[in-house]
Amino acid sequence: MADKLAIEKVSHVFAGDNRRAPLRVLDDVSFSARAGEFVSIIGASGSGKTTLLRVIAGLQAPTSGGVSIDGEAAAGPHRKLGVVFQRDSLWPWRTVSGNAAYGLEMRGVAKRDAAARAMKYIEMVGLGGFADYYPHQLSGGMRQRVNLARALTIEPDILLMDEPFAALDAQTREVMQLELTKIWRETGKTIVFVTHQIDEAVYLSDRVITLSARPGAVRAETAIDLPRPRDLRVKRTEAFQNYVGLLWDMIETEVMKGFRVPAGVD
Numbered sequence: 001m002a003d004k005l006a007i008e009k010v011s012h013v014f015a016g017d018n019r020r021a022p023l024r025v026l027d028d029v030s031f032s033a034r035a036g037e038f039v040s041i042i043g044a045s046g047s048g049k050t051t052l053l054r055v056i057a058g059l060q061a062p063t064s065g066g067v068s069i070d071g072e073a074a075a076g077p078h079r080k081l082g083v084v085f086q087r088d089s090l091w092p093w094r095t096v097s098g099n100a101a102y103g104l105e106m107r108g109v110a111k112r113d114a115a116a117r118a119m120k121y122i123e124m125v126g127l128g129g130f131a132d133y134y135p136h137q138l139s140g141g142m143r144q145r146v147n148l149a150r151a152l153t154i155e156p157d158i159l160l161m162d163e164p165f166a167a168l169d170a171q172t173r174e175v176m177q178l179e180l181t182k183i184w185r186e187t188g189k190t191i192v193f194v195t196h197q198i199d200e201a202v203y204l205s206d207r208v209i210t211l212s213a214r215p216g217a218v219r220a221e222t223a224i225d226l227p228r229p230r231d232l233r234v235k236r237t238e239a240f241q242n243y244v245g246l247l248w249d250m251i252e253t254e255v256m257k258g259f260r261v262p263a264g265v266d
């Protein structure tokens with residue numbers, strides 16, 4: 001069986017102008033994801049993670065290389081893909097229901113039908129009682145739940161997530177990680193998840209792709225062989241910490257290359 005998603009030799013250079021030299025951001029990136037697999041991409045700030053996700057989402061044409069879905073070359077936004085970005089991108093004048101239904105409406109589904117179909121996912125992300133709330137009436141964690149519901153409502157096979165929990169406090173973030181693994185199990189989606197938080201990647205993933213410093217190239221692929229389902233206590237086990245240590249060492253080396261001074265990731 002073909003991979004669900006394949007990234008094939010993707011390189012990207014942002015063109016320069018009379019003030020700026022061209023910037024090589026991605027260098028020959030290849031990896032794939034099987035149907036139902038949870039793959040994370042980690043890398044230092046500026047290593048090209050967001051650019052890579054935008055290429056996969058069909059929002060940015062790469063300079064070379066390409067993406068295929070179910071064995072077919074994909075160009076431009078694809079109906080099998082849903083995206084959740086780091087910044088919540090909710091419409092302030094739409095309710096939770098209206099926001100969650102938005103993607104379906106864009107696909108030509110009538111408003112009432114779209115709202116009815118969105119309800120299943122609003123409930124799945126734990127916002128059943130908040131369908132008629134507006135974004136300003138929600139916490140940051142709740143707003144990211146709405147973003148997730150919106151991506152799920154179009155029923156994509158593949159969910160792309162770019163640091164979706166980065167702006168959340170530590171406790172909310174952990175709750176969201178736990179709930180995302182539940183939703184992933186329930187829906188069988190293929191997920192590509194970008195983060196710079198190493199423990200988040202280890203906790204969530206079947207496999208972690210580590211990018212080098214810019215230009216981002218695949219430095220390593222690490223299978224995370226921890227039993228599932230994983231509750232949050234797995235983070236305190238030695239096996240878990242060993243994975244975190246291994247990935248930290250790789251990332252740290254790359255961060256140093258980028259800045260040539262000791263620095264954290266991001």
Ligand SMILES: Nc1ncnc2c1ncn2[C@@H]1O[C@H](COP(=O)(O)OP(=O)(O)O)[C@@H](O)[C@H]1O
Pocket residue numbers: 014023025043044045046047048049050051052214
């Ligand atoms: N539209 C753009 N035009 C020019 N440079 C860009 C653009 N988007 C991102 N970059 C640059 O590409 C590099 C990688 O950015 P990004 O993909 O956002 O990295 P990451 O998500 O890993 O932090 C950065 O140096 C950034 O400044």
Ligand SMILES: [Mg+2]
Pocket residue numbers: 049050051
């Ligand atoms: Mg980014």
